[in-house]
Amino acid sequence: MQVNHPPALAPLPPTDGRQRAVLGQLSDMDLRLLQVFKSVVECGGLAAAELELNIATSTISRHLKDLETRLGLVLCRRGRAGFALTPEGRRVYEETLRLLDAVQAFRRGVDDIHARLGGPLALAVFDQTASNPAARIHAAIADFTRQAPGVHLELHVGSIQAIERGVLEGRFQVGIIPAHRSASSLLYTPLFDETMLLYCGAGHPLFGADRDALAALDWDALRRYPFAGLGYHSPNMELSHQAQLTRSATGFDQEAIATLILSGCFLGFLPDHYAEAFVRAGRMQAVRPTLFRYTCSFVGLLRRSPAPTRAAQLLQRCLVQAHAMAQEQEQGRVAGDFSCAAANGAAE
Structure with a gap:
């Protein structure tokens, strides 16, 4: 007699309602997105960061959305009410500063190895x-x-x-x-x-x-x-x-x-x-x-x-x-x- 097994159940989503982060290894694009996020935070909003980054506000918004998708987090609120970091966004900003400082330190160290200034x-x-x-x-x-x-x-x-x-x-x-x-x-x-x-x-x-x-x-x-x-x-x-x-x-x-x-x-x-x-x-x-x-x-x-x-x-x-x-x-x-x-x- 043939037994029909029920289909395998899909894994349950995270119970806190957030999308599971899909960020694996960091790429150059991830670093670029984090740089954009850092500039937006320090300029106080997307429009203010437009001159700093020399890209259109719509492009900045798309980059932020891409970063949020990569991290599985909502980083900021943006709209008519203005720009504001979420608690998760504040944590990610602090980690971004540490990461970018470490990247710069690595580059300076490699320059030293090559005796370059x-x-x-x-x-x-x-x-x-x-x-x-x-x-x-x-x-x-x-x-x-x-x-x-x-x-x-x-x-x-x-x-x-x-x-x-x-x-x-x-x-x-x-x-x-x-x-x-x-x-x-x-x-x-x-x-x-x-x-x-x-x-x-x-x-x-x-x-x-x-x-x-x-x-x-x-x-x-x-x-x-x-x-x-x-x-x-x-x-x-x-x-x-x-x-x-x-x-x-x-x-x-x-x-x-x-x-x-x-x-x-x-x-x-x-x-x-x-x-x-x-x-x-x-x-x-x-x-x-x-x-x-x-x-x-x-x-x-x-x-x-x-x-x-x-x-x-x-x-x-x-x-x-x-x-x-x-x-x-x-x-x-x-x-x-x-x-x-x-x-x-x-x-x-």
Whole structure:
């Protein structure tokens, strides 16, 4: 007797209602789709990413749909209500950053094996360094570009903590920050200094005060005035704690501190080269600069492990050489001025 067996049952779909991911091995196309997704997230939507990616919004939308199909996940909501990541999309974005960083690190490693200087290299610098005459970052970049024309240099600006974390995680290959404390996992190289002075804005009680009133100011008297300081560990924060200044407002970069000072409500420290334009315009005034001042020493950062790439080491050497040359020139100029003054004194 012939027995008819029932047909085999199809496997049950996932119980959470999501499509099972079909992503197996990563391909170049998958990396391209993830790059598109990353750009859309960082631009805040499809239309905003159109210029960044140089492709039409409809194409971007198709790429996102393809990626969602590959992953079996809904990554974002997009439509008239705007762009928003789903919880799964947020996780995928974080994993995308890690993956793309690892791919770039792999490419840099292969370039090192071949003794090539190519690919991207990310340099991160602290806020408002371009106007510092002691900072020769631009000269170092010029020297580096001549020696490594095949490297695509990416320049970022960030806070001390963001730069340190970025170097440690490999997102930045070289960093430049004010020295404040050292970490055993980072290599520090002295580069240049910056003078910080205390400022008040027009409308502040100390703005335009007579010399006698300003001369009577000391650190104890300064505590009577509201102070605006940086909101993260830095020489600025260390000094304000040591002096027990009355922190009444917080900024997270020099631009924020300058804006608070310009309100006329707060005192705050700024780099003298950055504040100079506000002083010339009559909008700020240094408060007893011979007393209320401190020096920030800037350092270059490299990660100890894994070992920095040849390109990162070259950029660090260019930074050291550019600043050493500037210091030698300054010392020569000062010595020359002293010699001229001595000669003029002897002649008289």
